[in-house]
Amino acid sequence: MSKGNYNINYPIIVLPGYNLIIEEGVNIKMAEDTYIMIMDGLLKLQGSADSPIKITSQLKDNYWKGIYVNKSSKNDVYSTLNHVKISNFTYFDNKFIQLTGGLNFINSNVKLTNSFVEKSYAEDAINLVNSNFIISDLDIKNSKSDGIDVDFGEGKISRSSFNNIVGDAIDLSGSKISIDQVNIKNIGDKAISVGENTQLEVTNAIISYSRIGIASKDASNVIGSNINISNCGLFDFAVYQKKEYFSGATLKTETNSSCNKSLVQLGNELIINNKKIAEKKFNVKKLYDGTL
16 A cells, blocks of 8 residues: 555455555555455555554444454564554454454564554454564554553563553563563553563563562563652552463562562562562462452
């Protein structure tokens, strides 16, 4: 697509082996039941600072059904989204495939930079599965559930912000991730949720008004430095075992938290500013149902 305004009334389906390339200055308005699906190809959204690409719904109260990029095998090529504004979408659903995410990249490496994602009505605004990724200068606002969900991925999130997220801002499972220079605010659950044997290094994070700042669980290992947490809803740090088939988790961090209220379950380890926090026995179910 070249520069201009487009009303899309039917799904955009790219045949296997082909790529979808959208140039700067393209404004797309999607009908309620439309989506973008790319099988065994790449998505190239090539906006610029002066002429970003904008994708939204045709009507304010109707939501289009997102993006699905799936390659047959992961390789060294990347989909790229640069200077893109995406809004007013829900989870991908083409009647045959239904996903939790609005913007889904599966077996599909992606570089997402200088972009803005708002008003996601999906379970995950961005869903990355078995993919390598580079995310920088990303702004996610007003998500009805999670901001970014990564399963079995590897990559980096930097210079990004998350605001007004009902679920987790960043949810990681079975992954190897680094996070640097993030600002996370007004989060209904966890600012950063780390689970299922994830390895995370997080630096220079500012977290405020989150129910839980950083949670490490289920054999995950988190190393943090220069973590600033304020106005906690429940805990600044939590370390525990949620699923019985995983072992305990660890979290070691340097922090300037003003909350000073952490939780570590027996058999897990939490070290804050070189001080080991005492473990205690508790029922994890009570943490999730709000009765702890």
